[in-house]
Amino acid sequence: MKIHALADGQRRPLGFILTGGEALDYSAVPDRLAIPVGKPRLFLADKGYDGNFLREELLIHGIRPVIxxxxxxxxxxxxxxxAYKDLxxxxxMFNRLKQFRRVATRYDxxxxxxxxxxxxxxxxxxxxSFVNRT
Structure with missing residues (x-):
């Protein structure tokens, strides 16, 4: 199972999409864009998301692809x-998630x-982020 995630600038997860291990990375993009959070300005991704149709789709939605x-x-x-260096x-964020053993080993x-x-x-x-630090 692959985890596709949205994250904010402070390395906090905003939403997850799970796909099968054999699924292509860019097949989860429409579901990720449908997550009800603020509209992102950039779409940071690795080479697995590279494709003309994905770049065009992101530009149509007003999101700049950084792939x-x-x-x-x-x-x-x-x-x-x-901007890609911010990947x-x-x-x-994924490393912080994998500090939870159950996520890293995928017991479920x-x-x-x-x-x-x-x-x-x-x-x-x-x-x-929500704890009063006074």
């Missing part, structure tokens, strides 16, 4: 390398129970 092109492009599209924030057999535990782990990550 490095695959090596097989004859004329690769340009992407903002400075490490998303990777760090059903999609429903695994997504429920992902939601609980996300709530634990968000909790320090």
């Amino acid at each position: 490095p092109p695959k090596a097989n492009w004859k004329r690769p599209p340009a992407y903002d390398l400075r 490490n924030r998303i990777e760090r 057999k059903t999609r429903k129970s695994f997504s429920a535990f992902l939601a609980m782990a996300a709530a634990k990550i968000w909790l320090p």
Whole structure:
């Protein structure tokens, strides 16, 4: 099972989409864009999400794709390398999620129970943001 996530700038998860392990990465994009959070300005992703139709779809929605092109492009599209460096924030969010052993080892057999535990782990990550620090 693959986890596709939305994250904010502070490495906190906003939503998850689960797909099968054999599914292509970009097949989860329409579901991710349907998550009811604020409209993102950038779509940071790795080469697995590279494709003309995805870039066009994102631009139609007013979202700038920051996706490095695959090596097989004859004329690769340009992407903002400075913005792409912020992809490490998303990777760090996944590392924080994987601190929960149950997420890292995927003990749960059903999609429903695994997504429920992902939601609980996300709530634990968000909790320090709501605590009064005085």
